[in-house]
Amino acid sequence: MNVHYDEQQLDALRELASIGSGNAATALAQMLGRSVELQVPRALALPLADALDAVGEPDAMTASVVMQVGGDAEIVVLLLFSYPGAASLCELLGVEPRSELGDSALGEIGNILGASAVGALAQMTGLALEPQPPQVLYDMLGAVVASVLSATVGELDLALVLDAELDVEGAACGLSFLLLPTAGGVDELLGRLGLGAEGASGQ
Amino acid sequence: MGELAVSAAAEDELVSMGLGSCVGVALVDRERGIAGLAHVMLPEANAAYSAPAKFADRAVPALLASTERLGARRERTVAVLAGGAQMFAGNGRTAGVAGLDLGARNEAAVRTALAEAGIPVRAAATGGDRGRTVRVCVGDARVTVKEAGGEEQSLWHPAAPADDLVEIS
Numbered sequence: 083m084n085v086h087y088d089e090q091q092l093d094a095l096r097e098l099a100s101i102g103s104g105n106a107a108t109a110l111a112q113m114l115g116r117s118v119e120l121q122v123p124r125a126l127a128l129p130l131a132d133a134l135d136a137v138g139e140p141d142a143m144t145a146s147v148v149m150q151v152g153g154d155a156e157i158v159v160l161l162l163f164s165y166p167g168a169a170s171l172c173e174l175l176g177v178e179p180r181s182e183l184g185d186s187a188l189g190e191i192g193n194i195l196g197a198s199a200v201g202a203l204a205q206m207t208g209l210a211l212e213p214q215p216p217q218v219l220y221d222m223l224g225a226v227v228a229s230v231l232s233a234t235v236g237e238l239d240l241a242l243v244l245d246a247e248l249d250v251e252g253a254a255c256g257l258s259f260l261l262l263p264t265a266g267g268v269d270e271l272l273g274r275l276g277l278g279a280e281g282a283s284g285q
Numbered sequence: 286m287g288e289l290a291v292s293a294a295a296e297d298e299l300v301s302m303g304l305g306s307c308v309g310v311a312l313v314d315r316e317r318g319i320a321g322l323a324h325v326m327l328p329e330a331n332a333a334y335s336a337p338a339k340f341a342d343r344a345v346p347a348l349l350a351s352t353e354r355l356g357a358r359r360e361r362t363v364a365v366l367a368g369g370a371q372m373f374a375g376n377g378r379t380a381g382v383a384g385l386d387l388g389a390r391n392e393a394a395v396r397t398a399l400a401e402a403g404i405p406v407r408a409a410a411t412g413g414d415r416g417r418t419v420r421v422c423v424g425d426a427r428v429t430v431k432e433a434g435g436e437e438q439s440l441w442h443p444a445a446p447a448d449d450l451v452e453i454s
Contacts, residue, residue, distance in 0.1 A: 224303020
């Protein structure tokens with residue numbers, strides 16, 4: 083299967099990533115009572131092997147929150163933290179890192195950030211999107227990201243990575259916020275924006 | 286990810302880092318000092334495709350052909366597997382993304398393809414829910430595996446008796 087996204091489509095996806103992660107940043111700021119800076123969101127269309135490299139070192143131990151989104155478009159929302167980043171975020175929230183409560187707090191952050199980003203996408207596109215309960219993992223970055231990409235875009239040679247960095251003011255707990263739609267999910271998003279069909283031949 | 290590599294150079298090391306649901310398939314002909322490693326992402330190809338190493342049903346024949354081109358003999362070649370974990374809860378049966386957990390299906394497809402090629406699996410560190418990194422030392426034909434958060438451990442080496450099947454999970 084050959085997939086190609088043209089510049090106009092990537093611009094539109096970048097805009098979606100920007101609005102989605104902007105909403106996520108606002109939600110995180112409200113939750114923490116601190117300002118959260120959003121680094122320029124990217125929409126990258128990359129060969130699969132490069133997509134993994136773009137996210138980080140494959141065997142780096144990483145704390146992640148995975149949220150699957152079903153409904154009209156399938157998307158995986160991924161929050162990635164360094165171990166120290168996850169720990170300082172837990173401390174900001176007054177819970178013990180790597181405890182049941184700490185994991186539950188990270189999951190809740192994933193829930194709130196994911197739901198606000200997905201809610202914004204749903205509002206922009208008119209798609210019905212259904213976030214599922216989040217899962218917290220402590221594992222190798224590559225194992226988490228490659229497993230998600232295998233299931234979402236494994237059959238294509240192209241991964242669409244929508245990501246942004248969120249930096250919390252006065253605390254070393256930045257996180258990467260990724261939206262990884264399936265190829266069908268990208269088609270749905272683009273279709274609703276009037277940019278579907280001819281450019282992206284996902285099927 | 287979705288790639289394969291082969292080598293006959295003793296100083297080379299073939300590595301697949303951060304295998305989750307993906308399966309690292311190592312083929313070793315210890316007598317000739319030839320090894321190959323493929324990073325399989327999906328059980329089977331559903332269309333003509335340019336990157337055979339991604340799919341178990343194509344990766345195994347492609348990897349075998351590549352080691353044979355370097356001079357490996359099929360009847361001496363053995364396989365060592367790592368990966369195929371179930372990273373995510375829900376097994377794809379939730380309302381989320383279908384088929385998010387491919388680990389067990391990947392491993393089964395790799396084993397089927399190896400059986401069809403007549404290649405025995407001598408050691409495997411598969412299943413579970415942790416990521417793994419697998420390394421194949423071409424020179425001494427040793428295979429090691431490191432599980433997320435764990436220590437690197439020996440998975441297979443040439444001195445292992447041929448009928449000694451190693452399973453780490």
